[in-house]
Amino acid sequence: KKQSIMEANDPWKFEEDTKHVIPDTSGATFGSIKDVNELLSPLLKDLTEKSDYMRFYRLNLFNKECKYKMDDNVFCGSNACNVLVTDENNVPEIWSSKALGKLEGFMPELSRQIVESDQSVMENVEKISQSCLLERLDDQDRQYCYVDNELDSGCVYVSLLDNPERFTGYGAPHATRIWEMIYNECLPDTFEPTVDFPTLFTQGSLAPSSISQEQVLKERMELWTHEQRVFYRVLSGMHTSISTHLCYNYLNQSTGVWGPNINCFKEKVLSHPERIENLYFAYSLLLRAMDKLNGHLDALTFCHDSALQDTEVRHKVRDLVDTVNQYPRYFDESVLFSGEPELSSAMKKEFREHFRTVSALMDCVGCERCRLWGKIQTNGFGTALKILFEVSDVENEIDQFESTSFPLQLRRSEIVALVNTFDRLSRSIDYIQKFHELHIEQHQPEPLFRKFLNNMKRFVYQYVPEVFHPFLKKTYNVARIVYHDVWMELEVVLEGFRYVLSSYLQMPKMINFYFFSSQSPLLNYISESIRQRIPSGWLS
Numbered sequence: 001k002k003q004s005i006m007e008a009n010d011p012w013k014f015e016e017d018t019k020h021v022i023p024d025t026s027g028a029t030f031g032s033i034k035d036v037n038e039l040l041s042p043l044l045k046d047l048t049e050k051s052d053y054m055r056f057y058r059l060n061l062f063n064k065e066c067k068y069k070m071d072d073n074v075f076c077g078s079n080a081c082n083v084l085v086t087d088e089n090n091v092p093e094i095w096s097s098k099a100l101g102k103l104e105g106f107m108p109e110l111s112r113q114i115v116e117s118d119q120s121v122m123e124n125v126e127k128i129s130q131s132c133l134l135e136r137l138d139d140q141d142r143q144y145c146y147v148d149n150e151l152d153s154g155c156v157y158v159s160l161l162d163n164p165e166r167f168t169g170y171g172a173p174h175a176t177r178i179w180e181m182i183y184n185e186c187l188p189d190t191f192e193p194t195v196d197f198p199t200l201f202t203q204g205s206l207a208p209s210s211i212s213q214e215q216v217l218k219e220r221m222e223l224w225t226h227e228q229r230v231f232y233r234v235l236s237g238m239h240t241s242i243s244t245h246l247c248y249n250y251l252n253q254s255t256g257v258w259g260p261n262i263n264c265f266k267e268k269v270l271s272h273p274e275r276i277e278n279l280y281f282a283y284s285l286l287l288r289a290m291d292k293l294n295g296h297l298d299a300l301t302f303c304h305d306s307a308l309q310d311t312e313v314r315h316k317v318r319d320l321v322d323t324v325n326q327y328p329r330y331f332d333e334s335v336l337f338s339g340e341p342e343l344s345s346a347m348k349k350e351f352r353e354h355f356r357t358v359s360a361l362m363d364c365v366g367c368e369r370c371r372l373w374g375k376i377q378t379n380g381f382g383t384a385l386k387i388l389f390e391v392s393d394v395e396n397e398i399d400q401f402e403s404t405s406f407p408l409q410l411r412r413s414e415i416v417a418l419v420n421t422f423d424r425l426s427r428s429i430d431y432i433q434k435f436h437e438l439h440i441e442q443h444q445p446e447p448l449f450r451k452f453l454n455n456m457k458r459f460v461y462q463y464v465p466e467v468f469h470p471f472l473k474k475t476y477n478v479a480r481i482v483y484h485d486v487w488m489e490l491e492v493v494l495e496g497f498r499y500v501l502s503s504y505l506q507m508p509k510m511i512n513f514y515f516f517s518s519q520s521p522l523l524n525y526i527s528e529s530i531r532q533r534i535p536s537g538w539l540s
């Protein structure tokens with residue numbers, strides 16, 4: 001079925017092109033990433049949907065000023081832009097401001113002493129949880145992100161399940177301007193471009209919006225350093241994932257119904273194959289960051305009021321990391337920043353600073369819901385980059401970053417952001433597959449009965465006065481749902497009928513096999529029994 005729809009320049013070609021290698025990865029292909037994702041996506045869904053630990057995210061969503069000059073007015077008028085804040089009574093006590101407040105002013109050294117000395121920070125809170133309260137402040141110069149300080153009184157808790165990432169109506173010119181500023185961070189300072197690398201970006205349209213610009217960007221990218229391409233691809237992959245989510249969870253403004261909008265997806269994603277490649281690239285980078293957690297997991301605390309939940313989350317994360325570990329490494333961080341040490345270190349510093357600026361730009365996003373997911377995902381990617389480029393590789397004998405790397409330290413918000421960002425990308429890959437199925441469905445020949453219904457609909461609309469149209473529309477929608485359900489039911493019955501019929505058709509063959517064929521187990525058994533009863537002398 002799929003084959004008949006595929007044509008040489010079909011934009012869906014990549015769905016079949018399992019061997020296509022994703023640029024700048026170590027041999028990751030569309031097929032290999034889809035295979036990994038098939039195993040990982042249920043684990044990620046389970047973690048993000050069923051554990052309080054991954055569900056509640058603390059951040060400063062409303063009280064952080066945008067540090068950059070924005071010319072346009074922000075406009076996001078729809079309710080879909082709002083964020084539902086979680087009442088702290090619904091959050092496990094260990095994460096409440098009350099608990100965090102007890103730590104105000106703590107320095108890491110002091111916190112460590114408190115944990116080591118067995119002194120209780122909170123009554124009724126188990127010892128394991130105490131280290132969860134520590135805001136580790138000694139890794140600032142390793143950060144790829146400005147992470148909100150959880151002790152800040154402007155922070156709130158948000159349940160990510162109550163605030164799904166979806167279409168909000170936030171758009172140009174404000175949103176597009178932010179994307180432009182984000183991509184501007186790909187501009188190099190000490191990176192030494194061999195040619196006039198940034199002209200495409202400095203002209204103010206750094207993100208390609210037309211096919212010809214895409215072609216120019218592609219050619220330019222070949223002249224960039226590997227580090228520059230990684231930086232750009234991560235941001236573009238995140239952008240693709242955001243676009244895929246908003247098109248999949250789209251609000252049809254005329255019917256008020258939420259659902260996939262395939263035209264939105266075609267326009268924002270499908271018609272730009274390199275955006276899909278970048279999504280897969282970003283996925284392979286996150287995959288490797290998760291892989292590198294192996295060997296560091298014991299250093300992490302999955303705090304909860306109850307030791308049971310702590311253990312449960314730890315087991316689930318361990319399952320995830322173990323599964324990732326079974327696959328080849330599709331991203332090799334050791335080939336980055338691997339030149340002359342002084343220059344490499346300067347490049348890495350710059351890479352970090354530019355990524356931090358991207359994270360700070362999230363405070364300028366003019367729609368609360370988009371800001372929430374923008375902050376989580378930049379934090380998630382920032383955490384992944386920190387793991388890749390700053391943390392020692394305990395599994396590898398040769399660790400390129402050994403001299404500069406440090407033992408893993410992650411804040412709760414970083415772990416939550418990392419896992420949720422991974423889950424976002426994993427869902428985007430699933431959604432793309434679902435969009436493809438939808439496309440195939442839409443291109444199937446129309447069943448006769450549906451054709452008849454549609455003709456009837458057109459006929460009735462023509463002759464019925466317009467005031468009755470909303471009523472007709474509702475009736476038609478109900479009829480469609482009933483038709484769909486009845487059809488599904490009918491298919492189940494038909495399937496059963498087919499099964500019974502095919503068993504009957506098999507019967508003569510079975511009778512022949514059991515009673516008349518030379519391999520018949522029944523005849524063989526009878527003849528063998530008779531043979532055993534006949535005196536051996538008679539047979540010779």
Ligand SMILES: Cc1cc2nc3c(=O)[nH]c(=O)nc-3n(C[C@H](O)[C@H](O)[C@H](O)COP(=O)(O)OP(=O)(O)OC[C@H]3O[C@@H](n4cnc5c(N)ncnc54)[C@H](O)[C@@H]3O)c2cc1C
Nearest residue numbers: 166167168169171175176207208209236239240275370374
């Ligand atoms: C951080 C952030 C989060 C957002 N979250 C949401 C959300 O949750 N829900 C929602 O409805 N809206 C969200 N938006 C807005 C949304 O991303 C779009 O900006 C908006 O829908 C307008 O889309 P557009 O098609 O005009 O182009 P935009 O998506 O605004 O893109 C701007 C330009 O970037 C280029 N571009 C587009 N995609 C890519 C890519 N993958 N790689 C490289 N270049 C690209 C194109 O040249 C395009 O013209 C968010 C915006 C930002 C900045």
